[in-house]
Amino acid sequence: MSKTVTPYGQSDTGKKQQVAVMFNNISKEYDFLNHFLSFGIDRLWRRKAISSLKRLKPERVLDVATGTGDFALESIKVLKPKQVVGVDISEGMLSIAEEKIKNQELENVFTVEHGDSENLRFENNSFDAVTVAFGVRNFENLHHGLTDICRVLRPGGQAVILEFSNPKKFPIRQLYSFYSKYVLPTIGKLVSKDNRAYTYLPESIAQFPDGAEFTNCLKEAGFREALSRPQTFGICTIYIATK
16 A cells, blocks of 8 residues: 655644645635646646536536635536535635635525535435545545545436546656656745645655546445546546446
8 A cells, every 4th residue: 555645744633634734825826826837727627527517417516625616616607506515624725715606696506615525414315416626636535535425426426536647658757747846846835835735746646546546446435337538648537437
């Protein structure tokens, strides 16, 4: 089993608490850095991931690790659900999401709440779809978190997970490795003022079980079907799992 990567390394607190602190620290700069460091491609990834749910036509959607709410907002725009609930462990990120909800007058459709994404408070079979963007990599217990996502989905419902992955082909793999190890942490540190947040990012991507390994994790968590769709030379992957 690979070593668990945490934002602040040796600490008296576990990964979950460290992740909450990290996102509180970078919440104000998070959206800017996401778009800037991905050259804006992250918007396309979100749109493609959400669009995969069009055929399902979900009315009730749960956005796990909702952060500043961009993935949930995209689902509202594309899918027109009756209700979207966002859950996140970081109060700093949720405050940004709440501002967006208010500014776009979506209070009747989109609500957010502070909570543990690995221990969801919702009843079994509560949602038609569950979405997660760049969140499962930060789970303290991946199997527990995926199992809980499966639990709250109704039979036939789908989970769409967008997550970074490791490019396999030359020269993309080498270029991405250089970018993630040197360029990304330097810019992230300058803008966010958090010395570890954007060093933790490539470290957590490197140890994450992507591709076929992650689809196997989804099946082990209770999903009857799971597939992966690599994006942009394998830098990111869309996972679609059916209960």
